[in-house]
Amino acid sequence: MNNFEYLRAESLGQAAAAAADPATKIIAGGTNLLDLMKYNVERPSRVVDITRLPLKDIAETEAGGLRIGALVPNSDLAYDERIKARYPLLSSAILAGASPQLRNSASTGGNLLQRTRCYYFYDTATPCNKREPGTGCPAVHGQNRIHAILGTSQHCIATHPSDMCVALAALAATVHVTGPNGSRDIAFGDFHRLPGDAPEIDTTLRPGEIVTAVELPPEGFAANHTYLKLRDRLSYAFALVSVAAALRQEGGRVVEARLALGGVAHKPWRDEAAEAMLAGKPASPESFAAAADHLLRDAKGHEHNAFKIELARRAIVRALGQAAAGTPQSQTDKRIR
């Protein structure tokens, strides 16, 4: 870990001004940034602590949704009565991730901004285009069991690690940000980006912009949803494949579907075309399989992760089945249902 200056932000404006310097890092829960600093992956010259800023409320919006302050801890969010009742998919996804201790510390905004858990990104003794642009991607021909099958580039096959973000993508949340040039809203699907030829850039945030809130639209799909996370052990592991599925149904037919995947791409992977295929179809394994095939149409595996394509296909079918039946996956059961 390098030596760094510590600044406690007194205002959002002050934090945003400081964050415009690329050598400055914003810290909230610190559950990821501190690890990265200990590994010398991140070496900020200054760390700006925003935890005293008033971004800790969950408030009703005029539209009938909820606005979640960027500093709301993951645990508080997951157990908030309004979230549990109206957006149980989000609550479930949060509880599928990390551990209680980490969720207690981790913030809403920080969850969006966590970095990939690619082994190579974390190990400064190895090349990595995301960590040091232009050095190469050893994962492509190396240990790539946990890597992406969708939206990859020759420069990077890392995945986004968040569970919460997969639910937020499915729920079509909006990210509110404030920067040196004012505030703006970013649709969740536009917040994270694919690696392309600039894998060092994870999001579409501009220099100095800080996430202030995440807004949920009114529709929470509380009746028919699931977050199904498949991994190499049943707890405290990142997803090989996870599926956030949500349905509105009438008389055994799907009216509206939401489908987003985690563990498969550089960003939470929501496929609106696959969702559209389900609209008007019977809530049946056949329709689900067709949507899964469509979502995975361009999937490409590597030596150790090709299985993810078939796993994702089956996981989508299972998840949509759970959602349709109104029997969401429990995150405390010691089994997958």
Add this chain to the structure above:
Amino acid sequence: MPSAEHHIGAPRSRIDGPAKVTGAARYAAEHTAPDLAYGIVVSGAIARGRIRSVYAAAALAVPGVIQVFTHENRRRTAWLDYSYKDDVAPPGAPFRPLYDAEIHYSGQPVALVVAEDYETAAYAASLLAIDYEVAEHETDLEAQRAYAYVPSKKRSGIPPPPSPRGDAEKAFGEAPLHVEGDYSHAIEHHNPMEPHASTVIWEGDGKLTVHDKIQGSQNSQRYITSVFGLKADDVRVMNAYVGGAFGSGLRPHYQLFLAVMAALELERSIKVVLTRDQMFTFSYRPHTLQTVRLAADRSGALRSIRHDAVAGTSRYEDYQENVVNWSGMMYHCDNVALTYTLAQIDTATPADMRAPGATTGVFALEIAMDELAERAAMDPIALRLRNYSDEDENQGKAYTSKELRECYRVGAERIGWSRRSSVPRSTREGRELVGFGMATGCWEAYLQKTAARATLTPDGKLEVATASSDIGTGTYTILAQIGADGFGLDLADVSVRIADSTLPTAPVQGGSWTAASSGSAVQAACQAVRETLLGHARGLHRSPLANAGIEQVEFRDGRITFASDPARFVTFADAMRAGGVDKVEAEATAAPSVVTALRYVSYTHAAVFAEVRVDEELGIVRAVRIVSAVAAGRILNPKTARSQILGGGVMGLGMALHEETMMDHNLGRFMNHNLGEYHVPANADVHDIDVVFVEEHDDKVSPIGVKGLGEIGIVGTAAAIANAVYNATGKRIRDLPITLDKLL
């Protein structure tokens, strides 16, 4: 012993438990000293080559940095390979930290940065730049298999494969039933909670007190004195508490060398703690490529056993395990051929990891036996009983005891073996396939030469002392139990001193031998104290015990009492007064009986059963029930004993389903080097584990009839689970771990 036993055999809680849960117990990295400096180890980035230059100027310029040690400026140490050999070292030339510019493996220590505080040392370490001359490496055992060899020098304590008996190849060809398969498991790391750490306290005048994470304080002490040419009296090593080790702490590691080197050079106290990432660069269960070929007649009687293993080792040491001998020993068969060879890869030397060798070899054999049972259309238990042997088939010696039949019976009953369908993939519950599997477990029951001292004072307080360790197994507690029962005391009246190199000689804690060895030594020392004390009591003027023999008296309530006439007694205090002493102290040594060894062998046995549920579509395995029925002689403490088997069972579960250290062969580097990406089972993965100890009386294995429990819980567990997965799914997975992709 004539006195009633109150503690031995009773489920006592750990006497060190309160200290551990309150944080009062200090582990190696938690000791401190005035003026303590901190060392951070810098690890190398390449798998093979040379260090061209180390650029330390930036690190040295950081205020608070005391020194950067590298191969260029290190203190002179012994130059003979032999001087670096610790008690557990395999044949070869041990790794010598900072010895020269050569890089032998990725992650090798290349520098130690010492500073006034931890943060400064860590920051300065990040500024060190190292220029390498890279050489070609090979870390893939498959690629090196062609160069496999029989090690020229055998590792102490590890028997090489026995000579072939009969004609296994011919018998294989003639027998009607065959199975043949290749088996392998992933490289695994021990991952104890506590990292490797050494706190070296500079006592002045070249004297050192060392708190080391090690499974034997005297091993570290001998290593330090040998490497640095110090006098034995000048180095005291302690390992009061060890936060798990599983074999990773048998050998002194480089943090000890570096901390001692820096302390001697700087003449001040220093602490060096390794990171979890660094712990993933050395000491691992080696990748082993196995082929097992079995043949049987139609009754299931084994006609041929062949078991060949190629195991990975480093370029500099011939690390060896007993992988294949189990296949010639456990079952009766007249035609057996076993081979064990090594192939070198560019990694650090592997290390003993819980039941080293047996875990590996028995996993392959016991899956092969399951395959053979199916081929013979026999129940897997029936096949094992058909080939049951009451002697070590390799040596033709009888077992001192072997209640394995009872393990099979009790285990089968507890798991509900009768519910198992012999047809794979024929039982379902909802989306899940249900399967049952079983396997035999086996581990040698050792007695190692161990000394102990017992000291009784007039107030009825007892101290027992031996250099043995407690790596979390419960040694403190069982020694207190043995001591307490020697004199009819409460556990609270016994203080146990262990984990200190100045105490009576004991080997490293490993091999499951500590309870039997240190326990027997403590009991012998107590017996000597009892006899001396009785002598004093008899010498009392008009002694009520004037003619009493040791077999006629009991020691309890602070008195020596005539067993048949409780009115006749002498208090401990009066006896000592009569003897003119203020304490009675004795030292005794327990050692294996040469006579017994001529005729007998001693092993612990287990029958492990598993019930699994496998999600048919998603390939996710749940081991919903594991039954481990163990025959291990006398159980000193059912509570700590059960914990040992539970821990071994979970580790076996990890081997079966989760654990895998992934090597990037292009980089020659282990990549998933943290507990987030190396998956040990989480609580969510562990279901019901049922431990049962069957009655087994053994008066030959050790003076206290104990066999040891540290390893047996893991042996066979992975095979039982893999066999259950086969029974559930019809898919025979011979390559562990059984991750979901293998079942899709």
